[in-house]
Amino acid sequence: MGSGAVGHRESAAANGAGTPTGQPLPILVHARDIVDAYAACDVLVLAGETGCGKSTQLPQILLDNRRRTGVSRVVITQPRRLAAISVAARVAHERECELGTQVGYAVRFENKSGPGTQIRYVTHGVLLREACSSSTASLRSQEHSAFHLNYDAVIIDEVHERDLNTDLLLGMAKTKLLERKGSAVAKSDAEESFKLVVMSATADIAAFTDFFSAPCRPLNGSQRQVHPQTPLVVKQLIIPGRAFPVERLFTEEPVQEYVNAAVTACAQIHADEPFPGDVLCFLSGQDEIDAACALLKDHLERYLGKKRTKHEVLIMALYATLAPEEQQRAIEPLPVEVRAQRRKIIFSTNVAETSITIPGVRYVVDSGMCKMRVGTSASQSSLQIVPISRAQAAQRAGRAGRECAGKAFSLYPERALFSVMPEFEPPEITRCDLASAMLTLFALGTDVRHFDFMDAPSAQGVQNALELLVDLGALDEHCEMNAVGRAMAALPVGAMVGRAFLEAMRAGCAQSMAMMAALLSVEGNIYASVRPERRAAADKARRHEASALGDMISVLNVFEKYLSLHPRERGAYCRDLFISARTLNAARAAYEQLLKLQQTRTVRQGANALCRDVYRAREPSWWSEPAGGPRPRMQLQRCLVAGFSRHAASLLEAPPSSRLSGSPNQTAGEFAVAPSSSFNVRYKGLRGGPELFVHPSSVIHWRRRPPHCILYQEILITSKLYVRNVLEIDSAWLDEATGS
DNA sequence: TTGTGGTGT
Numbered sequence: 118m119g120s121g122a123v124g125h126r127e128s129a130a131a132n133g134a135g136t137p138t139g140q141p142l143p144i145l146v147h148a149r150d151i152v153d154a155y156a157a158c159d160v161l162v163l164a165g166e167t168g169c170g171k172s173t174q175l176p177q178i179l180l181d182n183r184r185r186t187g188v189s190r191v192v193i194t195q196p197r198r199l200a201a202i203s204v205a206a207r208v209a210h211e212r213e214c215e216l217g218t219q220v221g222y223a224v225r226f227e228n229k230s231g232p233g234t235q236i237r238y239v240t241h242g243v244l245l246r247e248a249c250s251s252s253t254a255s256l257r258s259q260e261h262s263a264f265h266l267n268y269d270a271v272i273i274d275e276v277h278e279r280d281l282n283t284d285l286l287l288g289m290a291k292t293k294l295l296e297r298k299g300s301a302v303a304k305s306d307a308e309e310s311f312k313l314v315v316m317s318a319t320a321d322i323a324a325f326t327d328f329f330s331a332p333c334r335p336l337n338g339s340q341r342q343v344h345p346q347t348p349l350v351v352k353q354l355i356i357p358g359r360a361f362p363v364e365r366l367f368t369e370e371p372v373q374e375y376v377n378a379a380v381t382a383c384a385q386i387h388a389d390e391p392f393p394g395d396v397l398c399f400l401s402g403q404d405e406i407d408a409a410c411a412l413l414k415d416h417l418e419r420y421l422g423k424k425r426t427k428h429e430v431l432i433m434a435l436y437a438t439l440a441p442e443e444q445q446r447a448i449e450p451l452p453v454e455v456r457a458q459r460r461k462i463i464f465s466t467n468v469a470e471t472s473i474t475i476p477g478v479r480y481v482v483d484s485g486m487c488k489m490r491v492g493t494s495a496s497q498s499s500l501q502i503v504p505i506s507r508a509q510a511a512q513r514a515g516r517a518g519r520e521c522a523g524k525a526f527s528l529y530p531e532r533a534l535f536s537v538m539p540e541f542e543p544p545e546i547t548r549c550d551l552a553s554a555m556l557t558l559f560a561l562g563t564d565v566r567h568f569d570f571m572d573a574p575s576a577q578g579v580q581n582a583l584e585l586l587v588d589l590g591a592l593d594e595h596c597e598m599n600a601v602g603r604a605m606a607a608l609p610v611g612a613m614v615g616r617a618f619l620e621a622m623r624a625g626c627a628q629s630m631a632m633m634a635a636l637l638s639v640e641g642n643i644y645a646s647v648r649p650e651r652r653a654a655a656d657k658a659r660r661h662e663a664s665a666l667g668d669m670i671s672v673l674n675v676f677e678k679y680l681s682l683h684p685r686e687r688g689a690y691c692r693d694l695f696i697s698a699r700t701l702n703a704a705r706a707a708y709e710q711l712l713k714l715q716q717t718r719t720v721r722q723g724a725n726a727l728c729r730d731v732y733r734a735r736e737p738s739w740w741s742e743p744a745g746g747p748r749p750r751m752q753l754q755r756c757l758v759a760g761f762s763r764h765a766a767s768l769l770e771a772p773p774s775s776r777l778s779g780s781p782n783q784t785a786g787e788f789a790v791a792p793s794s795s796f797n798v799r800y801k802g803l804r805g806g807p808e809l810f811v812h813p814s815s816v817i818h819w820r821r822r823p824p825h826c827i828l829y830q831e832i833l834i835t836s837k838l839y840v841r842n843v844l845e846i847d848s849a850w851l852d853e854a855t856g857s
Numbered sequence: 858t859t860g861t862g863g864t865g866t
Binding site for chain 2: 196197198224225240241242243245246249278280281282401402403404436437438466467468470471472487488489490500502545553557608609610638640642644652710810811812813814818833835836837839841
């Protein structure tokens, strides 16, 4: 293996690094080209469709030819945890080593790698975090960016997905490579040297090649001198995939009712197309999928009726919030003996576009639509149904050709590919809240205004995020990061939640706030996915743990109870309250992580700095409990105010007089018997803006009197502007928090 | 009076 010969290990073939038919993976045929290109460049742009073997083989090729590549330690990033783990397991098997030794992985909450790990699979986020934490020491130097990684080769996989972390990695890596190239000391500093490989779908490699070939182009044409710019040497290689041909069919005209059309298409495929061959139908969301399942069942019963004795249909739904067992049921192939008679028809969201592969699929039906989160601030967002991109359309169609030739039926005319669809989805960085991304960049020693983005975020978005970070005390008035900001950047939560957490450390309620922060950060609602017919029962059950202080405290009550239970009892508790055990378990992991981070120097320093810088002038009574006994939630509320003061709103209008029967000094626990239909209170954001309505799912609606002043986690735009996850606060705390 | 496309530290 140390011979330097270009070729592949015997063990790879022995352990199946080839196709089911015994042919080698396409990428292995090109190993020599890859090694040649890698040796001669700074950045290698490698294009290859799914199935060419690039994720498993490229790191091995670089490592096994180390005499020419110089690679003895390689990191490879994946967009999803599951991908990082399963690819690492595959490669460990091929190399006949135990996972976590020579081949390992690291995702959030789980690290299976060690000092001897030569091939390390990580998520994009882990690598970014690694670059941050190892960079603290180098922050002294203003000459160089602090992006520092201890690898010979850094491979960013699935780079075409363009999630936020990918874009940050691309910019940081490019800047670092250019700096090193322009720096005379670079050659002696072996620790700092690495080469970059970005791997992508074939469609868009030109954009990546252009980006890395061009000199640094800071966001707003700043005057910053970025070192003598010797351009990077960028090589480009295309590896053919091994997918089977897919015949793509389109409608003549645009389809109005695409859910109906999808159901009809599925029924028709079932009637006309040969067996075996399952159908995968892409719709935008859970509602549509549930409707389509019911419609198809109805349709098949009515039209196929008695004729259907031989060829049965299994209708499946697939979306990410579905319980893992149900997902598994949709993915599992039919037993071989019934595949000639039965057909599976799966209605899915775009979870089946990239994250989940379903064996047995030969026919794809594509509605051409998906849901996308719209809005560039943390406070305001809505999910809208929008047309997919051409790249997504190709990806969806490709799902029909994984095992044999297939057919893709598009529910839109071919011309819509160009008249309606964008070429690619807009990169996440152009449409998401930037506060956390900017914290990361600042922590890496980079001012966001000088960052070389492949696609720049909007100037307004940058401005909003900067203002927020200054308000939160993470940046000073000159936009320099301070200890508070460094601590916030080290916390795996959003900027506002992070600030509240530091506040709580100072106030002595960090443990409760760690729970709260975990709950505010987990994806999805803990009250997820209850079918309409069970919603009344769910609402009733959930009210047992509810607090009149609002949803944030109610959910915290649930979480505290959950954590206090023996792990064996937790499942039943979740079922009784119609709560997602998966979400609470994720919150538990995040909670434990926060408790650990609380001990670290960076975070402790941040909390201490908060005390010195922000609270110097504050009266000592601020933190003391009010007279009349302890009210343990009050400190927590006050700390939340410090993070979420931008999300404060005050009551605009008194409720109808019939609602005023409650005690004027109402405290937690006092609910009305039932919510009133006339309970239509409106709030106004303290910084102005449109009228806000409390989301009907809020426990606030069960109160006799609405609170005068509230905080909310987010605004949801549907039929109205609804605030979700609401907490009652005292307006006096706002003055404390904002220092006015 | 109502709603959860998909990722990630």
